[in-house]
Every structure is written in structure tokens, then in C-alpha cells.
Amino acid sequence: xxxxxxxxxxxxxxxxxxxxxxxxxxxxxxxxxxxxxxxxxxxxxxxxxxxxxxxxxxxxxxxxxxxxxxxxxxxxxxxxxxxxxxxxxxxxxxxxxxxxxxxxxxxxxxxxxxxxxxxxxxxxxxxxxxxxxxxxxxxxxxxxxxxxxxxxxxxxxxxxxxxxxxxxxxxxxxxxxxxxxxxxxxxxxxxxxxxxxxxxxxxxxxxxxxxxxxxxxxxxxxxxxxxxxxxxxxxxxxxxxxxxxxxxxxxxxxxxxxxxxxxxxxxxxxxxxxxxxxxxxxxxxxxxxxxxxxxxxxxxxxxxxxxxxxxxxxxxxxxxxxxxxxxxxxxxxxxxxxxxxxxxxxxxxxxxxxxxxxxxxxxxxxxxxxxxxxxxxxxxxxxxxxxxxxxxxxxxxxxxxxxxxxxxxxxxxxxxxxxxxxxxxxxxxxxxxxxxxxxxxxxxxxxxxxxxxxxxxxxxxxxxxxxxxxxxxxxxxxxxxxxxxxxx
Ligand SMILES: [Zn+2]
Numbered sequence: 001x002x003x004x005x006x007x008x009x010x011x012x013x014x015x016x017x018x019x020x021x022x023x024x025x026x027x028x029x030x031x032x033x034x035x036x037x038x039x040x041x042x043x044x045x046x047x048x049x050x051x052x053x054x055x056x057x058x059x060x061x062x063x064x065x066x067x068x069x070x071x072x073x074x075x076x077x078x079x080x081x082x083x084x085x086x087x088x089x090x091x092x093x094x095x096x097x098x099x100x101x102x103x104x105x106x107x108x109x110x111x112x113x114x115x116x117x118x119x120x121x122x123x124x125x126x127x128x129x130x131x132x133x134x135x136x137x138x139x140x141x142x143x144x145x146x147x148x149x150x151x152x153x154x155x156x157x158x159x160x161x162x163x164x165x166x167x168x169x170x171x172x173x174x175x176x177x178x179x180x181x182x183x184x185x186x187x188x189x190x191x192x193x194x195x196x197x198x199x200x201x202x203x204x205x206x207x208x209x210x211x212x213x214x215x216x217x218x219x220x221x222x223x224x225x226x227x228x229x230x231x232x233x234x235x236x237x238x239x240x241x242x243x244x245x246x247x248x249x250x251x252x253x254x255x256x257x258x259x260x261x262x263x264x265x266x267x268x269x270x271x272x273x274x275x276x277x278x279x280x281x282x283x284x285x286x287x288x289x290x291x292x293x294x295x296x297x298x299x300x301x302x303x304x305x306x307x308x309x310x311x312x313x314x315x316x317x318x319x320x321x322x323x324x325x326x327x328x329x330x331x332x333x334x335x336x337x338x339x340x341x342x343x344x345x346x347x348x349x350x351x352x353x354x355x356x357x358x359x360x361x362x363x364x365x366x367x368x369x370x371x372x373x374x375x376x377x378x379x380x381x382x383x384x385x386x387x388x389x390x391x392x393x394x395x396x397x398x399x400x401x402x403x404x405x406x407x408x409x410x411x412x413x414x415x416x417x418x419x420x421x422x423x424x425x426x427x428x429x430x431x432x433x434x435x436x437x438x439x440x441x442x443x444x445x446x447x448x449x450x451x452x453x454x455x456x457x458x459x460x461x462x463x464x465x466x467x468x469x470x471x472x473x474x475x476x477x478x479x480x481x482x483x484x485x486x487x488x
Contacts, residue, residue, distance in 0.1 A: 003339055005324050006384050008346050010316050010388075016068060019300070019350065020045055023042060025385060025467075031470065032387035045354065047074060049209050058077075059078070081093075095190040171225070192276065228265075293329075304321055308320070317431070326346075381456065410467070419434055
């Protein structure tokens with residue numbers, strides 16, 4: 001277990017591009033406020049593993065990753081959830097038996113056939129196999145709500161009305177299908193079965209690389225019968241908007257009690273994820289893969305519930321967003337039970353996997369290959385940035401000047417020892433925290449003098465220059481549309 005793992009950015013796309021390449025955002029090019037194009041010339045982990053005889057599979061509950069998963073030469077097979085699977089969980093696409101070279105988004109499932117026969121709204125301008133075909137019911141709910149950044153509610157309060165219906169229907173579906181289980185329905189429940197079917201078709205001695213994204217811990221949080229028992233508690237729960245746009249607009253401000261409830265529901269989703277990880281490990285055991293598999297569990301970013309005045313994930317340089325879990329289980333459990341306190345990063349995941357597979361590491365990777373017994377020395381500190389996703393462009397005219405100002409700031413981050421330095425990219429403002437004595441980042445040490453503080457600021461300033469140098473590209477319009485349809 002790596003107790004001090006850092007992501008490279010507080011949102012999905014840059015962090016995943018780093019997992020797939022082992023490069024920082026300013027190296028692979030996927031950054032908010034800059035280009036959101038994945039540089040196809042940067043080699044990906046599945047492509048680098050292919051010469052070692054590996055086949056690859058990606059299963060994602062988050063549909064915004066499709067442009068990465070569909071990248072030519074990347075994964076041999078992939079399936080990604082439709083955007084509505086995050087919320088409309090009673091519509092359950094079936095598991096797929098992915099044949100080799102299938103790059104399906106679920107296009108063969110009955111649900112998606114039904115969906116595509118009826119509705120083709122929001123079709124992003126992407127290759128044919130990536131066309132977004134939302135369910136008509138979902139489209140209706142989405143129009144009623146303000147889930148899409150550019151869609152205005154048709155009637156005042158429609159946001160909460162649709163949320164009542166969504167959460168209520170999920171609860172009813174859970175009650176009918178699983179009467180003894182109070183947990184919310186999982187997001188993209190076809191992942192475990194599809195993995196098992198895919199593995200079962202392959203000889204147990206054929207090496208494979210599999211990427212799985214589970215989305216259960218992502219807002220909006222569905223209620224459940226234990227945290228939100230009975231009608232009175234549910235009536236309180238559905239008054240919580242969970243709409244980040246309304247929060248930024250100042251139209252919704254959660255009370256302490258509401259924050260407490262959201263945190264509790266978030267923790268419930270972590271327990272759901274825990275069970276799902278157990279199910280995935282069982283699949284590997286049943287198919288004879290577990291003992292010889294390198295199993296890495298991590299997250300693209302964290303989630304804020306009021307810390308530093310932030311909600312869910314936005315462009316935050318603070319630890320609730322940038323600190324992520326990282327667990328590595330080496331084949332045969334080598335070196336198991338160790339807790340490592342050295343700073344590590346998502347840039348270390350790709351070299352760790354490549355080295356374990358005996359593949360050549362591309363020159364100049366910024367991360368280190370972790371191993372079961374030691375933490376290799378790093379030539380540069382762990383780095384990161386805090387950028388943001390582009391949705392704010394659609395409704396910035398509805399936000400206060402102060403909020404727009406806050407959301408326009410990006411930051412460069414560096415970790416040296418227990419010290420974390422943050423440098424603002426626009427104003428150059430500085431913050432510094434001793435994460436050992438001040439894990440909640442309440443006491444800004446910028447101005448204090450120590451070798452670690454100096455080294456951290458120097459690294460953060462270098463990162464700031466590299467980010468500025470890498471910026472200036474454009475946002476892929478198809479990707480922007482996909483982000484919109486997912487409510488980013
Ligand atoms: Zn994410």
C-alpha cells in the first residue's frame with residue numbers, strides 16, 4: 001500500500017492519459033485550458049506490452065474515456081458504458097462476450113440496440129463505432145434537469161423533480177430485484193461478467209493487460225436503505241441538489257448535515273467498490289490468473305465535500321482531490337503487507353506494469369518502476385497540476401466574478417519529502433504545506449525557509465513553465481461534446 005500517492009491532475013482525462021502512458025499532462029498533452037487531444041505519437045501501455053505477447057482489454061464505466069480506449073493501436077478490445085448508466089441504473093445492459101479485436105461500446109447489447117433504434121440525440125462527431133446513442137427516457141430526464149451544462153431547466157425546480165424520479169426508481173428497482181440488499185445498484189454492473197467471459201475465451205497462459213474503470217464513487221450519489229432509511233430520511237435526502245453548477249452559481253449551499261450525508265453516501269460507494277474489487281479478484285482466481293497477475297488499484301482523483309470551500313471535483317490543488325489510493329499486489333503476493341510512505345505518483349503505474357511484464361521502458365519516462373521490496377530513488381520530485389474541465393465555458397455568464405476568477409486559476413504542484421508546494425499559473429501566488437504536521441493544509445508555509453521547501457518550490461516553478469509551454473492547443477470538439485453529455 002502506498003500511503004502517499006498523488007494524482008497528476010484533479011480530473012478524469014489528464015489522470016487517465018497519464019495511467020495509459022506514464023507521462024505527465026504537459027507531456028501527453030491532455031490538459032484543461034489547453035488541448036484535450038491525446039497525442040497519438042505517445043506510446044500507450046497496451047501497445048508497449050503487445051511485443052511481449054500481451055492482448056489487452058479495457059472496460060470502463062466512464063464513457064468520457066472512449067477517445068483513449070478507441071485510440072488506434074491501443075486496446076485490442078474495449079467496452080464503455082453509456083452516459084446514462086451512471087444514473088439510470090435500473091436499465092441494465094447485459095454482459096458481453098467480447099471476441100478478440102472487438103472494439104465495442106456495447107453496440108451489440110439488446111439495450112443499446114433498443115436505444116440506438118429510438119434516439120440519436122447528442123451524437124458526437126466521432127467515428128461510427130463511437131456514436132453516442134442515449135436512451136430516450138434518459139434524454140427526457142436530462143432535458144428536464146440541468147444535468148447538461150448548456151441545458152436550462154424547463155420549469156423551476158425541475159432539477160429536483162427529475163432527481164426524485166431517478167433516485168426513487170433506482171430504489172424501487174433495488175427493492176424488487178434485491179429485496180434483502182439495501183445498497184444502491186452498482187454502476188455498469190456488466191464489467192465483472194464481461195471480464196470473466198473475455199478471460200474464459202483465452203488460454204490461461206496467454207498474458208493479458210486489462211484496464212477497468214469503476215464509477216460508483218462519482219456523484220451524483222444515489223440513496224440507499226441504510227444511510228437513508230424510510231420516507232422521512234428520503235424526503236430530506238432528495239432535497240440535496242448534488243448539482244455542482246448550482247453550487248458554483250450560489251443557488252445551492254449544502255448545510256453541515258447535508259455534507260455529512262453526502263460523505264456518508266460516498267463512503268458507502270467506496271464499500272461497494274471494495275466488494276466489486278473482490279468480485280474482480282474472484283474472476284482472476286476462477287480463471288487461473290490471480291497468482292501470476294500484477295493487480296493495481298488506484299483512482300484518477302479524489303473528491304471534496306466542503307474542504308477548502310470545494311465540492312466534488314474541480315480545479316483544486318489540495319489533497320482531497322490530489323491524494324489518491326494506490327495498492328499494488330505483485331504476482332504471488334511478493335512483498336505483501338508493506339505500507340510505503342514515500343511520495344509516489346500515477347506516473348509510476350505505467351513503468352511498474354511494463355517492468356513487471358519484462359517490456360522495454362520508453363526513454364524519458366518521469367516515473368519509477370515500483371517493486372515489491374523497495375521504493376526506487378527518483379531523479380525528480382513527484383509533480384502534478386490542478387487544471388479544470390471546460391464545462392464552465394458554457395455557463396460562465398451565470399457565475400459571479402469571484403467564482404469565475406477562482407475557476408480560471410490553474411496550479412503547478414510538487415512534493416518533496418513531506419512538503420508540498422503549489423504555484424499559481426496566472427498570478428504566481430505560492431502555497432506550501434507540511435503534510436506530516438498539517439495534513440488538512442491549513443497553514444501556508446510559503447516564506448518559511450528549509451531545503452525541502454526550496455526544492456519543492458523550484459520544482460513547482462519548473463512545472464509551471466512546462467505547462468505554459470505545452471499549452472496553446474485546442475479542445476477536440478467531439479471530446480468536448482462527449483464531456484457535455486456526461487455533465488462535465
Ligand atoms: Zn474522474
